[in-house]
Structures are given as structure tokens and as C-alpha cells.
Amino acid sequence: MLKTLRCIVSNSCWVALSSAAMLSVVPIGLKAQVSDWPYWGGTKAFQRYSPADQIDAGNVDELEIVWRRPAADRSVTDADPQLRISGNFRATPIYVDGVLYTSNGVGLVEAIDPATGATRWVQPFDADSLQTTRGASSRGIEYWSNGSQDRIFAVRLGNLYALDPATGEPIANFGDDGAVNLIPEGAETFSLVSSAPIVVNGVIIISGTVNGAGDGGTQWRGVHSEDVRGFDAISGELLWTFHAVPQDGEFGTDTWGNDSWQGAGDLGSWCCLSADEELGHVYVPFTAPTAAYFGGHRPGDNLYSNSLVAIDANTGERVWHFQMVHHDVWEYDNVGPPVLGDIVVDGRPIKAVMQANKTGWVYVFDRVTGEPVWPIEELPVPQSDVPGEVLSPTQPFPTKPAPIATQGITEADIVDFPEVAQVARATVANFVTGPIFTPPSIVSDEPGGNQGTLTLPGSWGSANWNTGAFDPETGYYYGFANDIPRVYRLVPTDEPDADMPYWSPNREAPYLDGIPLTKPPWGRITAIDMNTGEHI
Numbered sequence: 001m002l003k004t005l006r007c008i009v010s011n012s013c014w015v016a017l018s019s020a021a022m023l024s025v026v027p028i029g030l031k032a033q034v035s036d037w038p039y040w041g042g043t044k045a046f047q048r049y050s051p052a053d054q055i056d057a058g059n060v061d062e063l064e065i066v067w068r069r070p071a072a073d074r075s076v077t078d079a080d081p082q083l084r085i086s087g088n089f090r091a092t093p094i095y096v097d098g099v100l101y102t103s104n105g106v107g108l109v110e111a112i113d114p115a116t117g118a119t120r121w122v123q124p125f126d127a128d129s130l131q132t133t134r135g136a137s138s139r140g141i142e143y144w145s146n147g148s149q150d151r152i153f154a155v156r157l158g159n160l161y162a163l164d165p166a167t168g169e170p171i172a173n174f175g176d177d178g179a180v181n182l183i184p185e186g187a188e189t190f191s192l193v194s195s196a197p198i199v200v201n202g203v204i205i206i207s208g209t210v211n212g213a214g215d216g217g218t219q220w221r222g223v224h225s226e227d228v229r230g231f232d233a234i235s236g237e238l239l240w241t242f243h244a245v246p247q248d249g250e251f252g253t254d255t256w257g258n259d260s261w262q263g264a265g266d267l268g269s270w271c272c273l274s275a276d277e278e279l280g281h282v283y284v285p286f287t288a289p290t291a292a293y294f295g296g297h298r299p300g301d302n303l304y305s306n307s308l309v310a311i312d313a314n315t316g317e318r319v320w321h322f323q324m325v326h327h328d329v330w331e332y333d334n335v336g337p338p339v340l341g342d343i344v345v346d347g348r349p350i351k352a353v354m355q356a357n358k359t360g361w362v363y364v365f366d367r368v369t370g371e372p373v374w375p376i377e378e379l380p381v382p383q384s385d386v387p388g389e390v391l392s393p394t395q396p397f398p399t400k401p402a403p404i405a406t407q408g409i410t411e412a413d414i415v416d417f418p419e420v421a422q423v424a425r426a427t428v429a430n431f432v433t434g435p436i437f438t439p440p441s442i443v444s445d446e447p448g449g450n451q452g453t454l455t456l457p458g459s460w461g462s463a464n465w466n467t468g469a470f471d472p473e474t475g476y477y478y479g480f481a482n483d484i485p486r487v488y489r490l491v492p493t494d495e496p497d498a499d500m501p502y503w504s505p506n507r508e509a510p511y512l513d514g515i516p517l518t519k520p521p522w523g524r525i526t527a528i529d530m531n532t533g534e535h536i
Contacts, residue, residue, distance in 0.1 A: 037095040040140025040196050045340035046274040048469035067117030071105030071137070075119075079127040090139045090193065101143065101165070107135045107156040109163055121168035129157055134189050139271075139465075140196030142204070144233055151233065153204055155192035158183040160206060160231065175236030184210060187224045193270075194465060198282060200275045200313035203239060204231040205282045207269035218498035220290040220297060226268020228284055230316050240316025244268050244286060244304055251318065257299025264298060266290040267305050271465040272337030276351070276367060281319055283353055283367070284309045285334035292331040292459075293440050293488060293504035296388030301326040308334055308355045308363070310370060320370030324357045326392035329384070329440055330488065331459040332358040336467040343475050343530045345373055352530065354477055356468050358461025359436065360405030361398050362479055364530065374400035374533055381437035386490060388501060395437050400533030404526040405462030405481035406518070408435035409455055413518050420512040427510055428454060428517055431487065440488035440504060451487070452507075456518060458486020459507050475531045483522050485509045 035052035042048050055063070070077070071089045085105035093102035093112070099120065100112040111120035129135055134157055141154040143165065151171060152163040160182055162174035170178020182190040192208040199205070210224040228242040244267045246252035253261050267289050275282045289298060289305045306325040309318060325332045336356040343352045353367035364373040378394040406413065410433065415424045431454035432441045444450045456462070462481040469478040487509045490502040509517060516522055527536040 035095075036097075037093075038143055039198070040092040040094060041272065041274065041337055044198060044200070044275040044277065045470075046272060046337040046468065047339060047341060047472065049471055069112070069117045069119075072108070073104065073110055073119045073122045075122055076104065076106060076108065076125070076130065079125075080130045083130050086136050088136070090137045092140055094141060094143055096143045096165070099165070101141060101152055103138045103141055103154060103156075105137050106130055107137055107154075109141055109152060109154045109161075109168065111165070111168060123154070123161070123163060123168050124170070132157060134158065134191045134193075136193060138191075138193050138196060142197040142199055144199040144204075146202065146233075149234070153197040153199065153233075155182065155190075155197060155206070155208065158190040160197065160204065160236070162233075162236065173235070180231060180236040180238075182206065182208070182229075184224055184227075195269070195271050195273060198273045198275055199233055200277055200282050201280055202233045203313045204233050205229070205273060205275075205311075205313060206231065207273060207284060209268060209270050210265070218291070218493050218495050218500055218503045220266075221263035221499050223263075223265035223290045225265040226270075228269060228311065228316075230313065242284075242309075242311055242316045242318070246303060252303035255301040255303045258297070260298040260300075264290060264302075267302075269334075271335050274338045274340055274353075275313065276340055279351075279368060280313050281310045281367065282313045283338035283340070283355075284311055285336065285338055285355060287333040287335060288325075288328045288331045291500060291503065293329050294386070294389060294490060294500055294502045295327055295329050296386070296390070296502075297500060298327070299390055301392060302328070306332060306334060306357070308338055308353070308365070310353075310367065322363065322365060322370060322372075322376075322396075324355070324359065324361070324363060324396060326395060327390075329389070329391065330358075330437070330455075332457070332461065334358075335461065335465050336463050337465075339468045339470045339477065340367060341470040341472055341475070341477070341530065343373075345531060345533075354468065354470065354530065356404070356463035356479055358457055358459075358463060360403040360407050360457050360462040360481060362401055362404060362463075362477065362528065363396075363398055364401070364533070372398070374398065382434055382439060384439040386440070386442060386502060389439070391439060401528045401530075402535055403462075404479040404524070404528075404535075406456045406483050408438065409433040409485060409518060413456070415512070415515060415517055415519050417515065420515055423512055424517050427512070440490045442490045442492075442502070452489035454485055454487050454509060454517065456483060456485050457481075458484060458509070459488070460484065460486060470530075475529060476536060477528045477530050479526050479528065481524055481526065483518065483520075483524065484516055485518050 091103040093100045109123040160180040162171040230239045269284045307323040309321040339354045379397045430451045441453045467480045
């Protein structure tokens with residue numbers, strides 16, 4: 001994370017550590033070097049890059065723990081001795097003007113002295129709220145200043161909070177005594193556990209997860225739309241709403257056949273916003289539709305599912321969009337950050353945005369116009385034999401860069417270790433396999449019958465929220481990918497009130513003595529020169 005004198009690490013870093021604590025580690029004998037980390041992705045470009053260079057391959061083995069602290073300050077745990085903090089401590093601290101700020105293990109903001117690990121302040125809280133699940137740690141918070149006012153913005157328990165960075169106290173003239181209620185009418189909760197607010201030219205942009213009607217399994221009607229909203233950073237006033245599922249008269253409703261846009265929801269951006277403040281654009285990666293594994297009830301491409309959308313932060317209007325997967329039945333979300341960087345391709349400077357997808361591709365666009373930097377071709381893909389399902393006949397295939405993960409499964413991909421090879425081949429024989437975009441299949445109860453579609457990437461994807469970093473000095477993009485197969489199973493629905501004839505139960509693929517069915521590597525990091533589109 002912060003490659004400065006003191007490297008503050010938590011469970012959100014690419015470092016394997018206990019989620020119960022944050023630690024500070026330092027090489028012996030080095031002098032301090034300061035490098036701010038003002039947004040949880042480094043900057044609003046989400047490059048996850050620091051120019052600090054005191055820690056490198058030559059001294060990283062000298063790091064020693066200087067301090068360690070729990071996932072929540074003692075004042076929080078003392079307020080409720082029965083409090084159990086989730087093991088999923090997600091937060092990446094931000095570092096501004098010599099202070100660390102972070103969402104703690106129960107979602108409260110804490111300010112920390114980076115030299116000692118001592119608590120400077122904890123966001124005021126009601127002890128009765130500590131046991132609430134939706135009060136868990138978020139992945140980040142936002143620091144904002146207009147030169148005369150400084151504020152920290154955080155989301156917890158359905159509220160957007162504005163806090164004084166010096167004291168942690170709520171800003172009284174923001175919203176209702178320092179908080180804005182984010183829960184839409186009729187919904188049960190709103191959470192932002194996987195992202196952070198982002199402020200662009202005085203507008204706070206919020207995306208997140210809404211809970212309400214619908215279960216994403218056998219029902220889809222009436223699920224709340226997980227819209228993107230813009231709020232005034234001074235007053236907290238709602239300025240605009242961008243509908244994740246287009247509404248009547250808006251661009252994109254025709255991509256939802258049978259007027260299915262009227263009941264569709266649960267299609268939001270639960271991770272990783274980025275922004276170009278000079279352009280005034282915020283870049284929003286959208287996820288899959290509700291009940292993503294069967295789409296017979298929603299004919300068409302289904303915008304803005306699986307799309308990257310550039311939104312004007314001042315107005316909330318769409319500037320441009322690109323849909324990576326049409327009519328998704330694989331849960332191939334855009335779930336990682338849109339990473340912004342300046343590149344030079346064939347002598348032409350380009351302000352780029354690089355979006356990794358669960359498919360294993362990194363899609364690269366001119367972030368001003370939305371034009372692909374390299375051609376993206378619509379190519380034919382396998383079609384479904386599930387009754388009522390009509391897939392898109394084509395999907396977008398980037399010509400560059402090459403994918404950072406294995407796509408599809410062939411016989412040559414099956415694990416061939418002597419101890420398990422024969423069993424692996426026999427096991428895979430019970431599944432449908434094929435190239436990427438081979439659709440889910442109906443499970444058979446007959447002995448030796450079909451057990452679903454085994455494929456790579458699976459619904460967890462290859463690229464997820466932790467994928468994407470960019471070095472502006474070299475133009476290299478770094479992508480992390482999983483290569484673990486999963487199964488797309490469809491079974492008939494037996495619930496009398498179900499909205500769908502088929503749904504997908506457990507999608508885990510079998511393991512053989514702890515070994516996946518496909519050959520290693522089961523995970524990798526790939527460096528791509530974005531000036532050429534070639535893997536390095």
C-alpha cells in the first residue's frame with residue numbers, strides 16, 4: 001500500500017495479514033519520507049501507485065513491526081463487551097497531512113497517528129448500533145477540501161456522514177446534523193461496504209447496495225434499483241440521480257424486452273469509483289442484473305448491466321458507456337476499479353481508462369470520448385438450449401490486450417497430476433465445457449447426467465475488486481486474476497410464487513484432494529505495457 005517509511009497495512013492490501021489488526025512496519029535506519037494517499041485507490045485515478053521509494057526489493061526483508069492496533073479502538077469494544085468484529089476487515093486507510101483516517105471494523109471512522117498507532121479520535125457512535133451487520137467496515141472513506149472547509153465523508157448504516165477531520169465531530173450544517181439518509185423509500189437498508197464516496201468538483205458521488213424486495217435467486221420483480229447519486233458537498237442536498245436500470249423515456253429502456261426494466265433492479269456499482277476532475281467525469285463500473293444466471297424474463301442486452309459508464313459529475317448525465325457483456329447469464333461484473341492513466345499509442349497521447357472485468361479482459365478506452373484504444377470486435381458465441389432463454393448472438397472481444405486469465409475449458413486444461421488426472425477427467429465428463437460464454441445448463445437427476453457448465457472464469461471471475469494498478473512512469477498496468485473454475489447450474493424452480501422458471505443453486509466446482517479440476521497456475525499477476533497493449 002503506502003510504500004513510504006512506514007508501510008501501513010491492513011486486510012485490504014496485497015499482503016496476507018490478520019484482519020484483526022493494522023500494522024506499521026519500517027526498515028531499520030531509514031529516514032522518513034512523506035507521500036500522501038488521499039483516496040483509498042491512491043488518488044481518484046485509482047492507480048494504487050505511490051512515488052515513495054524507500055521500501056524496495058533490496059530492503060523489504062528488513063521490515064519490522066513498529067506498532068499494531070485492533071480493528072476498532074478500545075473505546076468501541078469497551079462500549080459493548082459482547083461485540084464481535086467481522087473477520088472481513090476491508091478498509092484501506094487514507095493518509096492526508098500526516099494523519100491516517102480509516103473505516104474501522106464496525107464502519108466508524110478513526111483518525112490515527114501514523115508514527116505511534118495511537119488513536120486521535122473516533123467518530124461518535126450509539127452503542128446500540130455496534131451489533132448491526134450493515135455497520136461493518138467499508139473499503140474506504142473520502143477526504144475533501146475546498147480551501148476553506150475540510151471534511152471526511154463516510155457511509156455507515158444507510159447514512160452519509162460529514163465529519164470534521166480535526167475532531168471527528170459531525171458537520172452540523174450538512175444534511176440533518178451531519179448525516180444524510182441514503183435508504184430509498186421502501187428499501188430496508190443501504191450499504192457501501194465495497195467502495196467509498198468520491199467527491200468531484202464539490203459533488204459527492206455515491207453508489208452502493210440496496211436491500212429490499214427480491215432475492216436474486218427465484219425472484220427479480222420489485223428489486224430496488226441501485227442508482228448512482230450526486231450530493232452537494234456543502235449542504236448534503238441531492239443534486240441528481242443516474243438510474244442503473246433506465247426508466248421510462250430514458251436511453252436504454254429498449255434493451256429490456258417485455259418492459260422488464262419496470263421490475264428490474266439490484267444492478268448497481270458496488271465497487272471502486274474513479275474520476276477525472278479536470279474533465280468532470282466520474283467512471284462507474286456496473287454489475288450483473290438480478291438473478292444473473294437465467295434471463296428469459298429480460299430479453300435484450302439489459303443496459304447498464306456489465307457496463308462502464310462515464311457520468312458528468314455536475315449533472316448526472318451519461319457522457320458515454322460501453323457494455324462488456326450483453327444479456328449476462330454468467331455474473332461477469334465490472335467489479336474492479338476503472339483505472340485512469342495517460343498513455344502513448346503509435347505516437348498518439350491518450351487519456352485512457354482501463355477497466356478489468358470478470359471475463360479476464362482489460363478493456364481500454366479513451367476516457368474523454370469512450371472510443372476503444374484498440375478495436376473490440378463483436379464475435380459469435382455459443383447459444384443456450386434452456387427453454388425461454390435468448391442470449392445475445394455476439395459478445396465484445398478486445399483485440400488488445402490479451403486476456404489476463406484462462407478463458408473457457410478444453411480437455412487440455414484439465415489437471416494432469418498423476419494422483420488425480422484419471423479422476424479429474426471422469427469428473428469433468430459430467431459437465432458441459434467449452435469456450436468463454438458457454439451458457440449455464442440444466443442439471444440432470446439421471447445417473448451420469450449433466451451436472452452443469454464448468455468454465456473459466458467462474459462467477460467469482462478472474463478479475464475482481466482487488467484487480468488493477470498502474471505505474472504512470474512506465475505505463476504498465478498490473479492485473480491480478482483468479483483461475484479457479486466454477487459451475488453454472490440451472491434447476492427448475494419449485495416455489496409457487498417464483499418469478500422465474502429456473503434458478504442457479506450452489507456454483508462451487510468440485511476439488512480433488514484440495515486441488516481444482518484445472519491446471520495451475522490458479523492465480524497470477526500480469527504486467528501489461530499499455531503503450532503497446534502487450535503483456536510484459
